[in-house]
Amino acid sequence: MKIALLGTRGVPNNHGGFEQFAEYFSVYLAENSHEVYVYNSHDHPYKESSFKKVNIIHCYDPEYKIGTAGQFIYDLNCILDARKRNFDIILQLGYTSSSIWHWLMPRKSIIATNMDGLEWKRSKYSPKVRTFLKYAEKLAANNSDYLIADSVGIQEHLRKAYNKSSEYIAYGATNFIGPNPAALKQYELKEFEYSMILARLEPENNIETIIEGYKMANTSNPLIIIGGINEYGLGLKNKYQNDSRIKFVGANYNQENLNNLRYYSRYYFHGHSVGGTNPSLLEAMASNALIIANNNIFNKSILNEGAIYFDSQEQITNILNEDSYFSLKEKNALLNRNKIDHEFNWEIINRRYEEFLSGLIKTKP
Structure with a gap:
C-alpha cells in the first residue's frame, strides 16, 4: 500500500491517543514494506523528513497563532498536499476539522475514517459548537468510503444514526511489566x-x-x-x-x-x-x-x-x-x-488495520 495518515498533529507522539496510534501503526506498516506517510504540523518538535522509515510531510498549522480555527486550515493544507501524491488509501483519524473539506479529498484514493467518539455530546462545548460537531460527524459518515469504529457503542451509533456499517477495530495497549x-x-x-x-x-x-x-x-x-x-x-x-x-x-x-x-x-x-x-x-x-x-x-x-x-x-x-x-x-x-x-495488544490491532485496509484495495473496482 501507499498510505497516508491524516488528522493528527504528527509523530512521534507528543500529544494524545490518535498520535500514539499513528506512531505505532505507521512504524508497523513501514516495517512490513508499505510506503507510509504521516502528516505533521509544522509546529511539531520533530523536524526530520522521516521517522523509522515512515515519511513525514510537514504542513503549515496556524493553531499556535489563532487557536482551534487553525486546525481547519492545517487539515486543508494536508488534504491539498494529498491530492498531489496518488495515495492508495488515506486513513483519517477523526473528522472534526477535516470533514468540511470532504469535497477536496483525492477521488482516486480510498478514504477510510476512524470516527472517534461522540464529540458533540461533550458538555464543555457551547450549543453552537456541539451542533457543528454533529454536522461534521454526519459529513464524515456520509462522505468517507469506509468507516472504522473503535468501540461497539460507536459502531451501533453509526448504524442507527446514519444507517452506515463500520469495521470495529479497537485501540491498543501493552501489558505493564516490572512495577517500581x-x-x-x-x-x-x-x-x-x-x-x-x-x-x-x-x-x-x-x-x-x-x-x-x-x-x-x-x-x-x-x-x-x-x-x-x-x-x-x-x-x-x-x-x-x-x-x-x-x-x-x-x-x-x-x-x-x-x-x-x-x-x-x-x-x-x-x-x-x-x-x-x-x-x-x-x-x-x-x-x-x-x-x-x-x-x-x-x-x-x-x-x-x-x-x-x-x-x-x-x-x-x-x-x-x-x-x-x-x-x-x-x-x-x-x-x-x-x-x-x-484482544487489545498493539500487534493484533496493527495487523487488523493492515488486513482491513489491504482488503479495501483488493476489492476496489
Missing part, C-alpha cells in the same frame, strides 16, 4: 493506600461525581486526580480545597510513572461516559489497576466482568466504605491483562 514503587514518592503515596483518577477534567468524565462520593466516604486514603488544570478543573480544585484527601496534582505524561501509579492504586476510577475505546482505560487494564468504571456501553463492552461499575456518587461512597472489592484486584487484573494480550 519508587514512582510513588513524587506524590508521597503508599502502596495500595490511595485511589486515583487519570482523565481530562471535563464534566462527562464524571470527575465531580467521583469526588462527591469520595468526600462522603469514611476512608482516610487520598484521592489523586491527574489531569491538566483547565477552567473546569480549577473550579473543582477550589470547591474541594478544604478536603485534604482530595489532591489535584496536574498533568503527568511520564508513562512509566503513570503505569506504576495505576499498578499500586487501591481503586482506579474511570468515569468516562462519552467516546469510544478510551486509551487510558486500556492502559489501566494493562497496569493491574482495580477499575471502578462508569456504567455505560463504551466501558462495559471493553471491561465486561473485569470491573466494578457505578452510576451515582452514593455507589462510590458505598464502595469505599465497604472496601470489600479490593479482594478482587488480582482476579480482575488477570482478566484484564488477558484481554490486553489476546
